[in-house]
Amino acid sequence: MPGPNSAASCYLIEHDGVRIVLDLGPGAAGALLRYATLETIDAILLSHLHADHCLDACSVVVWHRYAARSHGPVALYGPVGTMQRLGAAYEQPAADLGDVFDFHPMSSITSTGVEIGGLRISFARMNHPVETYAIRVEAGTTSLTYSADTGICPELIRLAKGTDVLLCEAAQPDDEPGYPPDLHLTGGQAGAHAAAAGVGRLLLTHIPPWVNADAQLAAARTAFAAAELATAGMTYTL
Numbered sequence: 653m654p655g656p657n658s659a660a661s662c663y664l665i666e667h668d669g670v671r672i673v674l675d676l677g678p679g680a681a682g683a684l685l686r687y688a689t690l691e692t693i694d695a696i697l698l699s700h701l702h703a704d705h706c707l708d709a710c711s712v713v714v715w716h717r718y719a720a721r722s723h724g725p726v727a728l729y730g731p732v733g734t735m736q737r738l739g740a741a742y743e744q745p746a747a748d749l750g751d752v753f754d755f756h757p758m759s760s761i762t763s764t765g766v767e768i769g770g771l772r773i774s775f776a777r778m779n780h781p782v783e784t785y786a787i788r789v790e791a792g793t794t795s796l797t798y799s800a801d802t803g804i805c806p807e808l809i810r811l812a813k814g815t816d817v818l819l820c821e822a823a824q825p826d827d828e829p830g831y832p833p834d835l836h837l838t839g840g841q842a843g844a845h846a847a848a849a850g851v852g853r854l855l856l857t858h859i860p861p862w863v864n865a866d867a868q869l870a871a872a873r874t875a876f877a878a879a880e881l882a883t884a885g886m887t888y889t890l
């Protein structure tokens with residue numbers, strides 16, 4: 653969910669005039685306007701359809717229909733059912749959003765990946781209760797891998813192998829037993845995945861507002877020293 657200092661999940665990647673967005677959680681489209689008008693986004697990739705990762709795609713519909721009317725559909729990648737889910741969230745009966753989004757199911761390109769304006773994108777299924785994809789973005793020899801939401805997952809280690817930055821969720825408190833399994837990573841588990849994948853840096857993200865972020869960071873650093881907390885509005889140059 654959003655917190656007092658951040659919208660829900662959303663990450664803007666820019667390379668050589670190309671802009672892609674990973675996830676669009678509640679509040680994210682407004683924050684995104686500080687950096688890019690929404691019609692300049694070349695592609696939107698939704699890791700999964702939990703509300704905290706996708707619902708502000710509805711705000712993109714509003715923008716395209718009322719602020720950037722002459723703009724054609726934007727490429728949208730996501731799990732099967734994305735258009736139905738967003739259409740139902742936008743209005744009832746469910747809206748046809750084909751004028752705003754040109755949809756591509758990630759399941760059809762999981763093995764091949766996709767190229768978007770010089771960015772090579774690849775995916776891997778994560779260990780989460782719904783169809784969920786981690787996303788690796790590469791430009792030349794530089795790369796970033798986003799975990800999406802996941803419990804402990806060897807596929808994340810495989811996808812993130814040698815990546816420069818692992819942007820990894822750490823939603824589950826380390827010191828509170830009783831969380832459901834196969835849902836989220838603790839800080840310590842995020843650090844262990846980063847170490848096993850041999851990544852350059854670890855950015856912890858998706859820490860809920862009721863969880864102590866410093867404790868998540870300390871736990872991650874016990875397994876992987878080059879860990880930091882991602883914060884809203886921060887820019888990282890790779």
Ligand SMILES: [Zn+2]
Binds near residue numbers: 700702780801
């Ligand atoms: Zn989720």
Ligand SMILES: [Zn+2]
Binds near residue numbers: 702704705801858
């Ligand atoms: Zn989530």
